[in-house]
C-alpha cells in the first residue's frame with residue numbers, strides 16, 4: 156500500500172513546469188505521443204479481461220467507476236487493519252466504502268475482508284472473528300487478508316512475537332477453507348526493509364517516509380526468514396486453504412525462492428502487487444522462464460490505493476499509467492522506463508498473459524463474479 160499517491164501530482168507539476176519554459180510545443184507533442192501510446196496499451200490490457208488481484212479503493216468515485224468499466228477491469232478490493240496507521244485502524248469505514256464501490260461497479264470490484272487480530276488473547280477471540288467473517292462471506296467477500304503486523308508488530312502477554320501460524324488464528328484459517336474462500340497474506344516485507352538505506356532500492360523512499368515499519372531501525376524485530384518460515388508452516392498445516400502471497404509472497408529478489416514454495420505447497424500462489432520492479436531487477440530470461448513454468452500460480456495485481464481524501468484526477472492518471480506500463484512490460488519486448496531505469500519487456504505469449512491477467516484470479520478467488528459479457 157501507500158506507495159503511489161504522490162507520484163501523479165509530481166508528474167503533473169513537472170509537465171506544468173515544462174509548459175512554462177520555452178519549449179511549449181515540444182512538450183505538448185511529447186505529451187500527445189505518450190497519451191496515444193498509453194491508449195494503445197490500455198486497449199490491449201482491456202482485451203485480456205483483466206483482473207487486478209490487489210487494490211485498496213476506499214472511495215466510491217463515479218469517475219473511477221467509469222474508468223473500471225472502460226478498462227473492462229475486475230479487481231479484488233482489500234480491507235486492511237493496522238493500528239499504527241490512522242487510515243487503517245478498523246474495518247470501518249473501509250468495509251462500507253468497499254461495498255459501495257462494488258455496487259457502483261456492478262460487482263467488478265470484489266470485496267476482500269479482514270479481521271482484527273489484536274485481541275487474539277481475549278476469551279472468545281476466534282469465535283468472534285469467525286462470526287464476523289461468516290457475515291462477510293454471506294455478503295459475498297471472496298477473500299480474507301492477514302497483514303505484516305503479524306511478525307513485525309504484535310507480541311503476546313509473555314512478550315514473544317506473534318506469527319501468522321499462531322494457534323490463536325488456526326480456527327479462523329479452517330473456517331476460511333471450509334467456506335472455500337482464499338487467504339491473502341501480506342507477511343514480511345522486501346529484503347530492503349532489513350538492510351541499510353540504499354537509494355538504488357525500489358523501496359528507499361517508502362522506509363524513509365515510514366521509519367516505524369523499517370526493520371533495519373529495529374534490530375530486535377524478527378528476521379525475515381523467521382516470518383516466512385511461519386507462513387510456510389501455515390501453508391503446510393492448512394493444505395485445503397488457498398493462500399495468495401501478496402507482493403510475490405515477500406520473496407521479491409529471487410524467483411527461485413518462490414518456485415521452491417510452489418513445488419512444496421500446491422495451495423500457494425503469489426500476486427505481483429507493487430513488486431513488478433523486482434522482476435525488472437532479475438535476469439530477463441530467468442523471470443520469463445519462471446512465469447512460463449508457473450503460469451497458473453502468479454496473479455497480476457498493483458496495490459493501487461485510493462483513500463477518501465485522494466484527488467480524482469490523480470487517481471485516474473495513476474491507474475491508467477500503472478496498467479499501461481505493466482501491460483507493456485509483460486506483453487511486449489519494448490523498453491519500459493521505470494524508476495529511472497530502462498528494462499526490456501518480457502513479451503509473454505498471449506495464452507500466458509491470459510492466465511496471469513485473468514484466469515488465475517478467477518481460479519484462486521472462486522467467489523469472483525463472472526460478468527455476463529466475459
Ligand SMILES: [Zn+2]
Nearest residue numbers: 156209211458
Ligand atoms: Zn496492499
